[in-house]
Amino acid sequence: MMSESRLQGVSAEEMAEFFLDMIRQILAVDEDKFYRGRLEQGIGLSIYERRLAEFFVERLAGRRVLHAGIGFGPLIALLAANGFEVAGVERDKRRMQGAERLMQAISQRWPLAKGRYRLFFGTYPDVVDSDWFGEDIVLLLTNVVSGWSRELEDKVIATFSRFGAVIFFARLFGHIRETAEEQKELLARIQSMAPGRLEPLPTVPVNAPYLLLPERGSGAGAHATTTE
Numbered sequence: 001m002m003s004e005s006r007l008q009g010v011s012a013e014e015m016a017e018f019f020l021d022m023i024r025q026i027l028a029v030d031e032d033k034f035y036r037g038r039l040e041q042g043i044g045l046s047i048y049e050r051r052l053a054e055f056f057v058e059r060l061a062g063r064r065v066l067h068a069g070i071g072f073g074p075l076i077a078l079l080a081a082n083g084f085e086v087a088g089v090e091r092d093k094r095r096m097q098g099a100e101r102l103m104q105a106i107s108q109r110w111p112l113a114k115g116r117y118r119l120f121f122g123t124y125p126d127v128v129d130s131d132w133f134g135e136d137i138v139l140l141l142t143n144v145v146s147g148w149s150r151e152l153e154d155k156v157i158a159t160f161s162r163f164g165a166v167i168f169f170a171r172l173f174g175h176i177r178e179t180a181e182e183q184k185e186l187l188a189r190i191q192s193m194a195p196g197r198l199e200p201l202p203t204v205p206v207n208a209p210y211l212l213l214p215e216r217g218s219g220a221g222a223h224a225t226t227t228e
């Protein structure tokens with residue numbers, strides 16, 4: 001298992017504390033059930049956010065990161081504070097306001113992030129500028145359980161080939177897929193619409209995390225190997 005010490009800049013612990021304080025401030029203005037739950041459980045950064053950040057630092061350093069469905073955006077905050085150029089997409093107005101507050105606070109606290117941290121308000125992929133598609137970019141989807149239609153799922157999958165790499169959770173993509181059959185169907189659809197090398201990620205297996213290196217992005221993804 002990877003350790004947090006592999007985050008060379010800002011540690012997950014430091015960011016988790018910073019983010020819990022930000023959640024407190026944001027919830028004082030606007031209530032949010034999901035983040036209230038995290039605050040009450042003291043989860044500044046979830047296990048998968050910590051593991052993914054380590055994976056990015058170790059294997060995907062230098063890439064830009066586009067995170068679709070960021071919520072308040074703690075994971076891109078951690079990546080930005082560790083030197084990544086990041087962008088987040090969020091379609092819920094209140095969550096976006098929280099994400100904006102977090103972005104401002106991060107840029108003040110860790111000036112390295114300033115000017116390297118963008119937000120797009122609206123539904124992925126419609127609202128993302130064309131310069132945020134490309135082979136130097138990793139598309140990241142964590143928990144995006146949000147009642148997507150089949151049409152939106154396919155629209156999102158159709159963008160995968162435009163990136164050097166894509167990280168997603170087969171269990172939490174658009175809606176919850178608990179069974180192996182449901183996850184298999186999703187993976188088959190992804191492989192037919194966005195062919196490439198698909199690997200399970202060595203991080204929080206319960207969410208069925210995967211790394212896809214799309215065929216046309218295979219050059220850019222060549223050193224994005226996993227330990228499995």
Ligand SMILES: C[S@@+](CC[C@H](N)C(=O)[O-])C[C@H]1O[C@@H](n2cnc3c(N)ncnc32)[C@H](O)[C@@H]1O
Pocket residue numbers: 034068069070071072089090091092095122123124125141142143144145146
């Ligand atoms: C359950 S929250 C989780 C936030 C974060 N991904 C995480 O893992 O902690 C999912 C968020 O994704 C957003 N979302 C879902 N589908 C989206 C889309 N297509 N474009 C932008 N935001 C989306 C929702 O508004 C919601 O804030």
